[in-house]
Amino acid sequence: MGVLSREVEITQNAALGASLLWSFADEHVAISATHAGPPFHAVFSVLPLVLHEDTRTLILSTQRGSSLRSFAEKFSQSKIGKSDLLVAIQARMTSFRALTVESFRVLLSCGMATVDAKDGTVLPTRPRGLKTQLSEDKEHLVRAARYLGGWMSSLSLYEIAVTLRLYF
Numbered sequence: 462m463g464v465l466s467r468e469v470e471i472t473q474n475a476a477l478g479a480s481l482l483w484s485f486a487d488e489h490v491a492i493s494a495t496h497a498g499p500p501f502h503a504v505f506s507v508l509p510l511v512l513h514e515d516t517r518t519l520i521l522s523t524q525r526g527s528s529l530r531s532f533a534e535k536f537s538q539s540k541i542g543k544s545d546l547l548v549a550i551q552a553r554m555t556s557f558r559a560l561t562v563e564s565f566r567v568l569l570s571c572g573m574a575t576v577d578a579k580d581g582t583v584l585p586t587r588p589r590g591l592k593t594q595l596s597e598d599k600e601h602l603v604r605a606a607r608y609l610g611g612w613m614s615s616l617s618l619y620e621i622a623v624t625l626r627l628y629f
Contacts, residue, residue: 478564481606487585488610498582500618502629509553511605520605529612
């Protein structure tokens, strides 16, 4: 197994994905004015954004108290010049679909979250501060997932889709 294959196996696994989805949902609930969980469909944007180095770098370079719109505007800034990355998120969502579904299965089977059948939102069931047992070099992934959860907490699914140029 090559070094690159090993790195992909380490970062693109369902257990890590479940931890990132939980962090996203947990932050969404904590920041939301109504303490609502994120829409189920929004979960599919998390792993493609967080596990992609260029978009994760832009997430982490945006202030936590900022907004999803501020993050999306960075793609078109001339000094950054990465407008192609914003368009590529949709394709990455498709390629990450299987990993996201498997990660979501782990999340549910471990009792870390539930889905509210009435409004289709994801609700973390574990108390805030769940220890994810991640190494320090993976903490930046959790931080990026939390940023996204906080930013999306004040937006509807439609607003998220328009801001990130996605369709669910």
